[in-house]
Structures are given as C-alpha cells and as structure tokens.
Amino acid sequence: MNPEQLCKQIALIEAILFVSKEPVEPGRIMEFLGIGDIEEFEAVLAAMDKEHLQARPERGLILKRSGGGLQLVTKPDLHDELKQFFTVKQSTKLTLASLETLSIISYRQPATLAEISDMRGVNSSGPVKSLLQKKLIKIVGRKKVPGLPALYATTQEFLIYFGLNDLSELPSLEELTELFEEKEQPSLFK
Amino acid sequence: MNPEQLCKQIALIEAILFVSKEPVEPGRIMEFLGIGDIEEFEAVLAAMDKEHLQARPERGLILKRSGGGLQLVTKPDLHDELKQFFTVKQSTKLTLASLETLSIISYRQPATLAEISDMRGVNSSGPVKSLLQKKLIKIVGRKKVPGLPALYATTQEFLIYFGLNDLSELPSLEELTELFEEKEQPSLFK
Amino acid sequence: MMEAEFAGYQVQTEFFEGPLDLLLHLIRKNKMNIIEVRLSQITAEYLSYLESKRGINPSRESEFLMTAATLIYIKSRSLLPKPENPAEESPEKQLLHTLIEYEKVQKISRLLQEMEYTELLLWRRLEMNENFANREYTLKEVSAFQLAEIFFDIVKKKENEQFLYISSKNYSIAEKQAEILSLLEGSGFIDFSVYVARLDSIEEIVVSFFTLLEMVKRHLLVAVQEQLFGTISLFKNEAGKLEN
Numbered sequence: 192m193n194p195e196q197l198c199k200q201i202a203l204i205e206a207i208l209f210v211s212k213e214p215v216e217p218g219r220i221m222e223f224l225g226i227g228d229i230e231e232f233e234a235v236l237a238a239m240d241k242e243h244l245q246a247r248p249e250r251g252l253i254l255k256r257s258g259g260g261l262q263l264v265t266k267p268d269l270h271d272e273l274k275q276f277f278t279v280k281q282s283t284k285l286t287l288a289s290l291e292t293l294s295i296i297s298y299r300q301p302a303t304l305a306e307i308s309d310m311r312g313v314n315s316s317g318p319v320k321s322l323l324q325k326k327l328i329k330i331v332g333r334k335k336v337p338g339l340p341a342l343y344a345t346t347q348e349f350l351i352y353f354g355l356n357d358l359s360e361l362p363s364l365e366e367l368t369e370l371f372e373e374k375e376q377p378s379l380f381k
Numbered sequence: 382m383n384p385e386q387l388c389k390q391i392a393l394i395e396a397i398l399f400v401s402k403e404p405v406e407p408g409r410i411m412e413f414l415g416i417g418d419i420e421e422f423e424a425v426l427a428a429m430d431k432e433h434l435q436a437r438p439e440r441g442l443i444l445k446r447s448g449g450g451l452q453l454v455t456k457p458d459l460h461d462e463l464k465q466f467f468t469v470k471q472s473t474k475l476t477l478a479s480l481e482t483l484s485i486i487s488y489r490q491p492a493t494l495a496e497i498s499d500m501r502g503v504n505s506s507g508p509v510k511s512l513l514q515k516k517l518i519k520i521v522g523r524k525k526v527p528g529l530p531a532l533y534a535t536t537q538e539f540l541i542y543f544g545l546n547d548l549s550e551l552p553s554l555e556e557l558t559e560l561f562e563e564k565e566q567p568s569l570f571k
Numbered sequence: 572m573m574e575a576e577f578a579g580y581q582v583q584t585e586f587f588e589g590p591l592d593l594l595l596h597l598i599r600k601n602k603m604n605i606i607e608v609r610l611s612q613i614t615a616e617y618l619s620y621l622e623s624k625r626g627i628n629p630s631r632e633s634e635f636l637m638t639a640a641t642l643i644y645i646k647s648r649s650l651l652p653k654p655e656n657p658a659e660e661s662p663e664k665q666l667l668h669t670l671i672e673y674e675k676v677q678k679i680s681r682l683l684q685e686m687e688y689t690e691l692l693l694w695r696r697l698e699m700n701e702n703f704a705n706r707e708y709t710l711k712e713v714s715a716f717q718l719a720e721i722f723f724d725i726v727k728k729k730e731n732e733q734f735l736y737i738s739s740k741n742y743s744i745a746e747k748q749a750e751i752l753s754l755l756e757g758s759g760f761i762d763f764s765v766y767v768a769r770l771d772s773i774e775e776i777v778v779s780f781f782t783l784l785e786m787v788k789r790h791l792l793v794a795v796q797e798q799l800f801g802t803i804s805l806f807k808n809e810a811g812k813l814e815n
Binding site for chain 3: 399401402443445452453454455457459460463474475477478480481483484485487488499500501502503504542543544545551552554557
Binding site: 198204219223243247248249263266275276277 | 389397455456
C-alpha cells in the first residue's frame with residue numbers, strides 16, 4: 192500500500208468511527224476498505240493509533256477496541272479537564288426530572304407528591320425539593336385525604352422564568368395534541 | 382504560546398468537540414483554555430483546521446462553525462463513501478412544502494400559521510407540524526389577536542441544519558433578487 | 572454551481588405546491604413579467620390546468636378552486652367598464668402582490684435547498700458520549716411550550732401504562748396485607764405518604780388503603796400522626812400479633 196492510500200484509509204476510518212454511535216466491527220471496515228488480509232488491516236490500525244493518535248500531542252483521541260468493536264475515545268489524560276468542561280453549575284440548571292415535575296405541577300396544580308410520582312412513575316420527592324429551593328413551586332395547602340399531603344403549585348417566579356403573564360397563557364393540551372398527534376416522522380437528527 | 386501548549390490546546394478542543402453532540406460556543410472553550418484574546422483563540426482554531434485537519438490527508442474531519450458554535454464534521458469529499466458504509470440515506474431532504482414554510486418563517490419570524498398559509502396560498506399545518514417535529518422551528522409565543530394563534534420562529538437546529546452561524550447570514554430580500562438574476566453567481570454560502 | 576441539483580426542483584414544479592405555484596409557472600411559461608402581467612390573460616390556461624388536474628395535489632383542490640374564482644372575478648371585472656375607485660385595491664393588485672411575495676418565498680426555498688445540499692455532505696456525530704451525558708437545561712432556554720410538550724409526553728406515556736395495568740394487575744387485600752407485613756418486618760414502620768407515592772395506580776392505592784384500615788381495625792397496626800399535617804406512620808402492633 193502506498194502512503195497516499197494509507198492516508199486515505201486512515202481518514203475514512205476516522206470519519207466512520209467519528210460518526211458511529213456504537214463501536215464498529217473491524218471486519219466491516221476491512222471489507223469496506225477492500226483489505227482482504229487481516230494482518231494488513233491490523234497494520235493500518237496500528238499506524239493510525241500509534242503514529243497518528245498516541246504519538247501526536249495535538250490529538251485528543253485514541254483508538255480503542257471494546258466489545259469486539261473499534262471506537263474512537265478521548266485520551267485518558269484529558270479526562271479530568273473534560274469532566275471539568277462538561278460539568279455545569281447546578282444552581283442555574285434544571286434536570287429533566289425537575290422539568291417533568293414542573294410540567295405536571297403547572298398543568299395539574301395544585302398537585303400532591305403522590306400524584307406527581309404516580310404520573311412520572313418514579314418517586315419525585317427529590318425534584319420537588321429542588322423546585323421548592325429554586326422557588327419555582329410552593330406549598331399552597333393540604334389535600335383532604337389521609338395523611339393530608341402537601342399541595343404544590345407554581346409561583347410568581349415560575350411565571351417570570353417562562354415569560355408568562357398568567358397560567359392561562361400556558362399552551363392548552365388540545366393545541367399540543369393537535370400538533371403532535373400526527374404519526375411520528377423520522378427525525379432528521381437521529 | 383509555545384508549540385507544546387498549542388498542541389495541548391488543539392488536543393483539548395478536539396476532545397471537547399468530539400464528545401459534544403451539539404456545536405460548542407467558542408467563548409466557552411476560550412474561557413476554559415484560559416485564552417483571553419479572541420485573536421489568539423482564532424489563531425489556534427485556524428492552526429487546528431488548516432494545518433491539522435484540512436491539509437492532512439490522513440484526517441477525515443474538519444472544523445466547522447454553525448449555529449454560532451464550533452463543531453467537528455466529516456470532510457465533504459468522504460460523503461459518498463460514508464453513505465455507502467452506513468447504507469443510510471442521511472440525506473433525508475426536506476420537501477418543497479417544508480422548505481417554503483421554513484423560508485417564510487426564517488424571513489418573517491415570528492409568524493403565525495395563518496400568515497404562512499396566506500403567503501403560500503395553501504393551508505400549511507402539515508409542513509408546520511413536520512418542521513416542529515424536526516425541531517427546525519419552535520413556538521415562541523402567541524400573537525395578541527383573536528384566537529391567540531401560536532407564533533413560530535426558527536431554532537438553533539435550523540441554523541445548524543443549514544450551516545448558518547446566525548440569521549443575519551441569510552441574504553436580504555434585495556440581495557436574493559440579485560443572486561437569482563445573475564444565475565451563475567456562486568452562492569454566498571461557500 | 573448546483574444546476575444539476577436544481578433540475579430536481581424544476582421537475583417538481585410540475586407538481587404544484589398550490590395555486591400560487593401554478594400561477595407563477597404559467598407566468599414564466601408565457602414569458603410574462605410578473606410586475607406587468609395581466610392575470611386575466613392566463614385565467615383560461617389556469618382553468619384548463621385545473622380541468623386536466625395535471626400535477627395538482629387533490630387534497631388542496633379547494634385552494635386551487637378559490638383562486639380560480641378570484642381569477643374569474645378579475646377577468647369579469649376587466650371585461651366590464653370599471654368605475655375608478657383608487658381608494659380600493661383591486662383584487663388583481665392584491666393577487667399580484669401575493670404572487671410577488673410568493674416568488675420571493677420560492678427563491679428563498681431554492682437557496683435553502685442549496686444550503687441543505689451542501690450541509691448534507693457533512694456528517695456529524697450521531698450521539699453524545701454517554702460518559703459526559705448532561706441532561707440539564709438552562710432555565711432561560713426552556714420555554715413554556717417545552718414544558719407543555721414534556722407534560723404532554725408524560726400524559727401519553729401514562730395513558731399507555733394504565734392500559735397495561737387494567738389487563739395485567741389485580742390487587743387483593745390478602746396480598747397487600749402480606750406485603751405490608753413484610754415491609755414492617757424490614758423497617759419497623761411505614762411512612763404512609765411515601766408508601767402511597769410508590770403505588771402504581773388508583774386501584775392499588777384504594778386496595779392498599781382498605782387493607783391498612785382493616786389491619787388497624789384488627790389491631791395488627793398502629794397508626795401514629797406525630798404532628799398536625801405531619802405524615803402518618805404505621806407501626807406493627809405487637810399485641811395484635813398475639814391476638815392474631
């Protein structure tokens with residue numbers, strides 16, 4: 192194989208592994224590149240990993256085999272920095288659990304913890320606590336059922352955050368149903 | 382900056398962009414790398430893209446800005462091979478009806494369904510629904526007219542999908558006329 | 572440039588997106604200038620297209636017919652001696668204005684199509700690395716409509732689930748009693764609201780509640796509420812065990 196061919200093959204392997212969500216079976220790539228000999232293919236992979244990834248300080252990725260597949264992963268020594276980069280401050284962010292909880296409270300208010308947990312299918316005391324701390328919800332009374340559970344409702348801060356004048360401005364479910372009822376179309380981005 | 386530092390920064394940028402599904406705001410990376418000067422940062426990016434990506438035949442990726450963010454994407458000339466390898470039609474193209482609807486929303490945003498249908502001369506709830514599902518448009522509020530119809534605007538995904546940094550990169554209507562009058566004139570978006 | 576790609580667009584115009592698309596096609600076909608075109612001149616052609624239904628989307632027929640009515644009206648006005656009324660915009664001017672605007676829409680569409688083509692050559696990463704998966708949202712990025720969508724999703728999920736419960740689960744007081752006793756065996760007491768929150772359906776809550784009442788009545792359990800509005804704790808009644 193001449194150097195030019197080798198480069199093209201390494202570029203293709205990089206592009207394929209970059210795009211793939213899952214590790215890719217080496218045999219598929221070998222076949223695709225038209226390499227019949229496994230040793231030749233291993234030589235390409237070794238050149239790619241050693242010379243073009245491991246040995247190069249400007250590269251942030253390495254080649255990895257896992258579950259019988261090939262994969263690009265970040266270099267282990269960058270891990271701490273990446274973790275730092277991708278961690279966000281808790282205070283300004285809402286988790287999906289909190290958003291789900293908030294959406295239930297905004298539409299079903301006043302709602303009890305049991306009602307919220309029932310709708311979400313998981314105990315929701317964590318998100319409720321966090322929303323209370325963020326002052327997006329508040330306790331407005333007790334439900335007249337055994338245990339007298341607290342009733343939660345949204346706050347003024349909630350309206351401000353979501354740019355609403357009052358709760359009646361929340362989109363109605365009928366409207367949304369109409370918009371989303373249509374059969375799922377394949378997304379462009381999946 | 383010494384060459385060693387530069388390499389480390391390029392490696393980090395590569396790792397960050399590799400891990401991110403969405404384009405990453407350049408300011409965040411700049412801050413993270415501790416670069417205060419925008420020109421210095423642009424020089425790092427240029428070195429990365431030109432010397433370490435575009436110019437290297439063994440690389441399958443390039444740096445791209447879209448939706449105001451930085452992103453790694455595969456080299457355009459690998460498209461056919463990738464398509465063959467993944468045997469998927471990643472090229473799910475938008476229908477003409479959807480493109481027309483998007484055109485109106487991108488220039489007239491925020492726009493209501495009635496306004497869109499009016500301009501197209503046909504009811505456009507189908508394409509609007511489909512664009513909502515593809516997250517190319519979103520509801521941004523309601524128009525203060527009877528019936529309080531939803532107002533639609535384009536999303537970040539819209540910018541990314543069409544490779545725009547921001548809406549101001551769309552040509553003005555005057556420019557558009559010129560563009561199509563001189564038919565052979567190359568696109569602004571090259 | 573991408574002339575080849577646009578060939579596809581041109582072919583598609585044979586399938587008309589709507590009456591405006593058809594009108595523009597006829598104007599271009601007759602090499603008329605959109606600014607000076609007399610719509611009455613293409614009325615006949617428009618109507619014959621409708622009759623042949625060539626390249627017309629039948630589900631949008633009413634819109635094609637409405638425009639036909641407007642065209643006929645315009646034509647009839649052009650045949651009659653018209654009383655000049657400059658204050659009122661003629662239906663022809665209105666339609667022409669709409670057409671001119673629509674022509675811009677088509678141009679933008681072509682541009683977007685070209686950009687789409689360029690972008691589709693670039694492949695992005697399909698999925699974010701799970702190790703760094705970050706499921707948090709900045710508050711100001713979340714709109715009321717997203718909130719509504721999330722709620723709508725939950726309702727839909729729940730509706731599907733409840734359908735399953737009806738067909739797959741039955742609760743008996745005996746089973747519930749055994750379950751409650753084994754929970755007490757483990758932790759010594761049950762927090763009533765926590766317990767109820769864990770249950771799957773209204774049906775299960777009702778059965779559990781009756782079971783608890785029954786067990787309290789039979790002195791198998793003691794219910795304690797330590798403060799007003801506080802939660803109710805349920806303890807095993809050792810005396811009840813003897814009685815049992």
